[in-house]
Amino acid sequence: SAVISQKPSRDICQRGTSLTIQCQVDSQVTMMFWYRQQPGQSLTLIATANQGSEATYESGFVIDKFPISRPNLTFSTLTVSNMSPEDSSIYLCSARTSGYTDTQYFGPGTRLTVL
Amino acid sequence: GDSVTQMEGPVTLSEEAFLTINCTYTATGYPSLFWYVQYPGEGLQLLLKATKADDKGSNKGFEATYRKETTSFHLEKGSVQVSDSAVYFCALSDHRGTGANNLFFGTGTRLTVIP
Numbered sequence: 560s561a562v563i564s565q566k567p568s569r570d571i572c573q574r575g576t577s578l579t580i581q582c583q584v585d586s587q588v589t590m591m592f593w594y595r596q597q598p599g600q601s602l603t604l605i606a607t608a609n610q611g612s613e614a615t616y617e618s619g620f621v622i623d624k625f626p627i628s629r630p631n632l633t634f635s636t637l638t639v640s641n642m643s644p645e646d647s648s649i650y651l652c653s654a655r656t657s658g659y660t661d662t663q664y665f666g667p668g669t670r671l672t673v674l
Numbered sequence: 675g676d677s678v679t680q681m682e683g684p685v686t687l688s689e690e691a692f693l694t695i696n697c698t699y700t701a702t703g704y705p706s707l708f709w710y711v712q713y714p715g716e717g718l719q720l721l722l723k724a725t726k727a728d729d730k731g732s733n734k735g736f737e738a739t740y741r742k743e744t745t746s747f748h749l750e751k752g753s754v755q756v757s758d759s760a761v762y763f764c765a766l767s768d769h770r771g772t773g774a775n776n777l778f779f780g781t782g783t784r785l786t787v788i789p
Contacts (some may be wrong), residue, residue, distance in 0.1 A: 608730070
């Protein structure tokens, strides 16, 4: 398994600003993922972050809006850029511990409110 | 494409009642199936998983059996407790040719257990 922490746990931001969310894993992992959970909804995958390569974005999400970094095997960041109230969501980081398992472990999430 | 259909909530049960939350899936190939649980104010926790047909996942008194013939993975518990109150997500993991995998989540079912 993996223990995942996220910072900040919550934030309230003004429209037009950007927020960077950090995700730290307690062990080296092959793949990290960023999800969005809008109020009362299920989870939607934003992108997959691989170390040493650019993130792979899902349909409807673009790098300019959600730039992602993955500088090493235990850390990733997601930036929510030029925020609007529609970006108010919980953002969750997850990780897959090896290429031999498809189980993903999740962080506690970052609750973002955009005014 | 791959998808998960989950029983609509909310579900309210008395303590010690029997719980079933239905989940069916559509997938090409042979996905792995998961149940995740989200307690109030927390991130997602893996509850149980099954990786092939007829496998039974179990944890904390919860069980689910991977039924390929009915494409189902229903969650059951014989006697629920107040502490089981949470949102339950059914999910499947596809297996893309690149070796990556994506989790497709159901919409979640909110369970409330009353004393």
